[in-house]
Amino acid sequence: MAATATAHPEAGIPSGETLVEVNGLCKTYGPLAALEDVSFTVRRGEVFGLLGRNGSGKTTLLRILTTYRLPTAGSARIAGLDIVRDAFSVRRRIGYMPEHPQLYRDLTVSGYLRLYATLQGIPGRERDARVREVVERFGLVAVEARLVGHCSKGYRSRIALAAAVMHGPDVIFLDEPTDGLDPEQRARTHEEIRGLARTSAVVLSTHDLSEAASVCSRLLVLDRGRVVRVDTVEGFGGPQGILEVFRQTRERVTEQDL
Secondary structure, rough: OOOOOOOOOOOOOOOOOEEEEEEEEEEOOOOOEEEEEEEEEOOOOOOOEEEOOOOHHHHHHHHOOOOOOOOOOOOOOEEEOOOOOOOHHHEEEEEEEEOOOOOOOEEEHHHHHHHHHHOOOOOOHHHHHHHHHHHHHHHOOOHHHHHHHOOOOOHHHHHHHHHOOOOOOOEEEEOOOOOOOOOOHHHHHHHHHHHHHOOEEEEEEEHHHHHHHHOOEEEEEOOOOEEEEEEHHHHHOHHHHHHHHHHOOOOOOOOOOO
16 A cells, blocks of 8 residues: 655755645546646755656646646646646646657758747747857767758657757646667766756656656655655655665556656
8 A cells, every 4th residue: 555645845855936736636537546736845955856656646736737638636836837728828837758768760961950949939049059058068960961860769769858948938848758768868868867957947757766866856756646755865765765665566557648
């Protein structure tokens, strides 16, 4: 049986402003409860991890917070904006990298990033400067003239991350951003995530315990849609403590994409 959910401790939480406020969030699909009474906060300056097995509800939670799905009950605010009433404004304040980014493979890397900058509403006079900034920041100089479809998985991951943060979002949501990357690429992505958290709040969904322990300041463990525990990495007792809590959870076998 899963452990009782606990409120997050104040120790170890960055002192920045609260940018994500989730209160009693629920999502149901007929008789199936994908999320039940999920609550937490995230502040600027931290990497907040969502940890859970397949079917735990991590992706559903991210899709609701990024306004791609509506909650059944409960509420959430991003940078003070309600995710339902202010959905359009919320989208301007967030960056989202889904687990399987859909990239335009027939565009060059720089062309794709310019297109994305346009879609984000970045003014023309700033567009080229922003593209140049992320190309250099995420190590894309060597491939900027290459077609996206001809880039390796590691480069495509960097392209998707660069596009997600080009407009300087307050909150960045990342769904399994290192899945399928080699150890060197994973390490580089971890450094990039830590760098992003210096100015934003980062919410990182993962099922990798070592990644969660090394990158995140706090973790929320989900078990079939319910919160098991929210705590700092130290509060869990480090990687071994996280593993012990994770072992109490179970994979949910369902046809729904949770």
